[in-house]
Amino acid sequence: xxxxxxxxxxxxxxxxxxxxxxxxxxxxxxxxxxxxxxxxxxxxxxxxxxxxxxxxxxxxxxxxxxxxxxxxxxxxxxxxxxxxxxxxxxxxxxxxxxxxxxxxxxxxxxxxxxxxxxxxxxxxxxxxxxxxxxxxxxxxxxxxxxxxxxxx
Numbered sequence: 001x002x003x004x005x006x007x008x009x010x011x012x013x014x015x016x017x018x019x020x021x022x023x024x025x026x027x028x029x030x031x032x033x034x035x036x037x038x039x040x041x042x043x044x045x046x047x048x049x050x051x052x053x054x055x056x057x058x059x060x061x062x063x064x065x066x067x068x069x070x071x072x073x074x075x076x077x078x079x080x081x082x083x084x085x086x087x088x089x090x091x092x093x094x095x096x097x098x099x100x101x102x103x104x105x106x107x108x109x110x111x112x113x114x115x116x117x118x119x120x121x122x123x124x125x126x127x128x129x130x131x132x133x134x135x136x137x138x139x140x141x142x143x144x145x146x147x148x149x150x151x152x
Contacts, residue, residue, distance in 0.1 A: 002041045002117045006031060010041075011048050018052045025049055039124035040117050047097045054095040065089060099123050 014025050027034060028049070029042030059065075070085045080086045094102075099119045101108055136144070 002031060002038055002044065002120075006041065007044065007048070007116075010045055011052075014045075014048060015052050015055065018056055039128070040121035043099055043120040043123045043127075044116060047095075047100050050097065051095045051100075059093075 013027070028045040029037050029039065031038055031041055067085045070080070070083050074080055074083055099116055101116065101119070103111075
C-alpha cells in the first residue's frame with residue numbers, strides 16, 4: 001500500500017545509501033518487500049530520487065547566495081520569504097517535482113484535495129499513454145548487434 005509510511009521508508013532507504021556514495025536505487029515502484037509493483041509508487045519514487053539528487057548537489061555558499069545585505073536589512077525577526085533576493089534564488093534550490101504538492105492546505109483543497117498517490121497514478125497513466133521512445137541510433141544498433149553476435 002502506497003501511504004505515508006511507504007514514502008518515509010522509500011526516502012530513508014534511498015537517501016542514506018546515496019549520502020554514503022551509492023549510485024544505484026533498488027526497489028523503485030515496489031511495495032510489500034517487492035511482492036507488489038505500483039506505477040503510482042514508481043512516480044512517487046522518481047520524485048524522491050530527484051529530491052535526493054538535489055540534496056547530494058549540496059548548497060552553493062558564496063557572496064551572492066549568503067545575502068549579507070539582506071540579512072542585515074531583514075534582521076532576526078524579519079521574514080526572508082518576502083525578500084526579493086530569496087524569491088530570486090529559491091526556485092533554483094528546490095527540486096522540480098510534479099506530483100509532490102507544496103501548496104498550503106487551503107489551495108490544495110480548492111484544487112480538489114487529491115492525495116499524492118492518486119496524482120501519481122494519473123501521472124503514470126499519462127506517461128504510459130503519451131510517452132514515445134526515440135529510436136536507437138544506427139551506432140547503438142550496431143553495438144547491440146555486435147554484443148549479440150559475440151554472446152551467442
